[in-house]
Amino acid sequence: MAEINMVQAVNLALARALEDDPSVVVLGEDVGINGGVFRATEGLYNRFGQDRILDTPLAEALIAGMSVGMAAAGLRPVSEIQFMGFIYPTIDQLECHASRLRNRTRGRLSCPMVIRAPYGGGVHAPEHHSESREAMLAHIPGLRVVIPSSPSRAYGLLLAAIRDPDPVVFLEPKKLYRANAEHVEDDGIALPMDTGFVLREGDDVSLVTWGAMVQESFAAAATLSTRGIEAEIIDVSTLNPFDPEQVLASVEKTGRCVIIHEAVRTGGFGSEIGATIAEHGLMSLLAPVKRVTAPDTVVPLAKLESCFMPGADSIVQAATDLMAYS
Amino acid sequence: MVSREPELEIPFHRFIDEVGQVVQKLPGFATDPQNLVPLYRAMMLTRVFDERAVGLQRTGRLGTYASSLGQEAVGVGVAAAMRDQDVLLPSFREQGAMLWRGVSMKELLLYWGGDERGSDFTKARSDFPICIPVGTQFSHAAGVAFALKQQGVDAAAVAVAGDGATSKGDFYEAMNITGAWRLPVVFVINNNQWAISVSRTKQTAARSLAQKSVAAGILGLQVDGNDVVAVKQTVSEALERARHSCVATVVEAVTYRLTDHTTADDASRYRSDEEVSKHWQYEPVRRLRQFMENNHAWSSADEEALQKQVASEVETAIQAYLDSDAPAAGSMFDYLYKNPPKSLANQRDHIVTRAADDG
């Protein structure tokens, strides 16, 4: 099979889920005949029909609220919010209902639903199309927040999300949508959502990250390696529930940690990881924990976007600074 | 037996039909066809501007852009009906209205080219910036209207959004309060029949979008959105009602999107060429020219002169845009708060240094 990019991998997972489970439905704006504005649902309308691939009216709160109803009544809705910038009206439903219907009814009703949304910057998109607000969602107990960083992880994690008995927000870094292609086996095998992925092993410094910053971390690791510094890269992947053990084990080995996220600094998910290390991994640290993040301001429009986005340069700098401690 | 709802009577306004014939007694301002020249000129400017903006996007000199091809009479007609002190709250497809209000072409290009200075309008200082999250400006309009009313300003708020936007709760919520609190608002629905790939008929089973006003206790009507005279007249009357009696109106301007949703879209994936070609016969620019020609108010020499003038105006603006200096990296912090917090100073320094290192 040919190599596929991340959008195609999302498409492949959706098709597999629709094929395997008749209760799966796909809904959202322009997901039907148009195949989604990024083409993530391309071909599904013709293949699975208008009763399962549903073009909704333009109403995000409705998409989320209807998903709650559909899920509680036996379907597995997988909805698309066209851009994360338009996800905010869904937070009402996610916070007040989706994340707690199981708890409220002591397990009588539940919400096996997925909300997918492209997120993040780096593609010179218009206003409101480049934010990374994953921490806002990861703050909601009962909700899973999952972010893939490669085509194969997009495939496996999306299948896991769709099969999960509870609500999942699945954020797709659009900078990676077409960034690279790889062979993805359509084997229907899900990847775990209760831990992250160690993508590169190294003894000197842990780079803990997710989403589009995984790519930047690899670029940084390559540069660091030429200087004799070997970085370990952890793709956290599932922010909530977060697996502290994986990060702590890495930090125990390296003694140094740089946390990298595209989201703004204050209240970013990096704070949670940093606090976890402070609580449980302090004794293994040789150097302070460092964060490489976007600054605490509104994502600028395209002209200044690259100044705003953290990149390999800053990661190399941070890791190098940490190497001064020994 | 289930009885059927009586049909809602939603008035439909048109003065000039698609072949430039008058179908109803013209409003005062239009009786002298010379008065229509500025409207014609503004529609032409909008059309040429859109065309050139799409070209800039195609050649990598502008970001994603939403053309208003075929819908020029809506923006121009709405803005021409407004007074300076009224407040416009536009969507992303209302360059026709914004230009009339005094926003410059260079400012529009800056915005779509990715520079926030494009929203710091030199004129129209009280108008809202372009609203990207669909329909969220409806409730701002209600808030603006409340403020105007409370401060005794003789003015109204005009929100413009698309047919898709009428599916959002924001629309119902805003209409509702303008009825309940009697707020001076005109909601203009620029119904171009499509919300990206979702057609007007798939968007709602309502027979008209204007009738959504009925439940809110405000007025609603349809207007031929390709007849600039009708748009201007209808919105003028709605504004009068808003200012003097605090009665809000939904004006559904029925038009058609003759091109892709934006430069990022490919409309051939979801609608036929036949449908699009059919709608070219109703387009607003040729219609008004036809009317003016029929009334000996416009000649081919006038047309040629105007084309030239508009082209050169747009060219000058594009040049000014292309020549504009890049925004300074630090500016991303400078307008976040009126009183910049101390904690941001380090972050600002870091970004400024990093940008300088990058050259």
Ligand SMILES: Cc1ncc(C[n+]2csc(CCOP(=O)(O)OP(=O)(O)O)c2C)c(N)n1
């Ligand atoms: C709340 C929200 N959801 C989705 C989008 C993405 N989007 C941009 S324009 C658009 C369709 C808008 O259709 P309509 O309201 O008819 O306006 P038109 O584009 O036709 O002028 C969509 C879905 C958005 N900008 N805002």
Ligand SMILES: [Mg+2]
């Ligand atoms: Mg529309």
